[in-house]
Amino acid sequence: MKIIATDRKGVVHEVEGTLGWTVMEALRDAGLPVAAECGGACACATCHVYVDEEWFGKLNPPSPEELDMLDMAVAVESNSRLSCQIRCEPALDGITVTIAPE
Amino acid sequence: MNSMAPGDLPPSRTETDVIIIGAGPIGLFAVFELGLLDLKCHLIDILDRPGGQCTELYPEKPIYDIPGVPVVTGQELTDRLMQQIRPFGAQFHFSEMANRLHRLEDGRWQLSTDAGTVLVAPVIVVAAGGGSFVPKRPPIAGIEEYEGKSVFYAVRRMEQFRGRDVLIAGGGDSALDWTLNLAPVANRLTLVHHRDGFRAAQHSVNRMRELVGEGRVNFHVANVKALHGANGQLEAVTLTGPDKKEWRQEANAFLPFFGLTIKLGPIAEFGLNLHENLIPVDTAKFESSTPGIFAIGDINGYPGKLKLILSGFHEAALMAQAAFHICRPNEKLRFQYTTSSSNLQKKLGVA
Incomplete structure (x- = not known):
């Protein structure tokens, strides 16, 4: 599946996501600047992305754990998610995200 | 005899065998491996306690891939490592950042911290993980020029905020605790958070809501732009x-509390030929391109590297063998097992 990701300089990248893997892993493996300090354990908020409104509603709602971690992210918006908590699945083919500021 | 050149040796320096930068699991286990070889260690960590990422990022998360330990949390692993290295009497320098390294004329290294600690040793071990934990800086244009003057990432003296219009941002325990503590001191205290929900302790949240009800704290669902x-x-x-x-x-005072993030920090200036923020090492000794400086754990890079705690433990053991030859050039290293060596068992305090 495809992930359309805008980096912090505004450059748009098309990244291949592996079904069953997370969006964070796809972004990181593509060399995009997602720190993912905790390695996907929902423990650091350094894989914070903004999900385009068109896609935001299609995601499973965030767990209480993810909402808690988002409290530790900066510049959180109504469409903020942690990309380690978004799993690649066919229904999300084409999901469009923007990597949040550090 | 003439004294050394002025400025060469600061008055209060401490000499030891090995200086370890980073008191995470790998730095702690390095104390064990070095201790078995009678090498004494000092550890420096910017956090105020041992454990590094294990205790800062995931103290309660279970770790399942420590050999022989089916499940252990980051905090438990740290506690057990501290217990394991207790016999070796390592000295810890917490809440300090290693920020200056240079080679003395006698070939040893002198490492200074931001708190003024000066250590001298023939061997440096960088076990710094991803670098230093530092407060997250909100991405607000020009915030740097306010830092330390009217924007603060920690409260050192509450009196500093007396009578001021204080703005606090965040939803964790630090944000809520300082909201409660500074409300009586500040002229006006405003808390902003991106949602009307908090990860902080429930009793702090309840108390904050009471203060809002009494008109003593303002709360807005908002971001600082x-x-x-x-x-x-x-x-x-x-x-x-x-x-x-x-x-x-x-x-006129802004306190953003968004927790900590990892920045490489001054290690980048140590002249270790960093490659993509990692210190290249050989896999026989885990020594960097600079003799006497080793790198173990997540901070190093080599072909096949896996960022696993167990890899770091292995790296610590091999590093210790090489460090011994630098610290004790005239002694022969005898390889022994803790199961059978009464000598090692004495060091561990079990024989």
Whole structure:
């Protein structure tokens, strides 16, 4: 599946996501600047992305754990998610995200 | 005999065998491996306690891939390592950042910290993980010029905020605790958070809501978008609410509490030929390109590297063998097992 990701300089990248893997892993493996300090354990908020409104509603709602971690992210918006908590699945083919500021 | 050149040796320096930068699991286990070889260690860590990422990022998360330990949390692993290295009497320098390294004329290394600690040793071990944990800086244009003058990432003296219009941002325990503590001191205290929900302890949240009810604290669901002021002195901020509504609010002190993040920090300046923020090492000794400086754990890079705690433990053991030859050039290293060596068992205090 495809992930359309805008980096912090505004450059748009098309990244291949592996079904069953997370969006964070796809972004990181593509060399995009997602720190993912905790390695996907929902423990650091350094894989914070903004999900385009068109896609935001299609995601499973965030767990209480993810909402808690988002409290530790900066510049959180109504469409903020942690990309380690978004799993690649066919229904999300084409999901469009923007990597949040550090 | 003539004294050394002025400035060469600071008055209060401490000499040891090995200086370890980073008191995470790998730095701690290095104390064990070095201790078995009678090498004494000092550890420096910017956090105020041992454990590194294990205790800062995931103290309660289970770890399942420590050999022989089916499940252990980050905090438990740290506690057990501290227990394991107790016999070796390592010295810890917590809440300090290693920030200057240079080679003395006698070939040893002198490492200084931001707190003024000066250590001298023939061997440096960088076990710094991803670098130093530092406060997250909100991405607000120009915030740097206010830092330390009217924007603070920690409260050192509450009196500093007496009578001021204080703005606090965040939803964790630090944000809530300082909201409660500074409310009676500040002229006006405003808390902003991106949602009307908090990860902080429930009793703190309840107390904050009481203070809001009594009109002693203002709370807004909002983000700080811009700072206004001059010469580092904040006068007001622009806040944006959930409906993108923007407004200006007076504030002359701003405390953002978004937890910590990892920045490589001064290690980048140690001249270790970093490659993509990793220190290249050989896999026989885990020594960097600079003799006497080793790198173990997540901070190093080599072909096939896996960032696993167990890899770091292995790296610590091999590093210790090589460090011994540098610290004790005239002694022969005898390889022994803890199961059978009464000598090692004495060091561990079990024989």
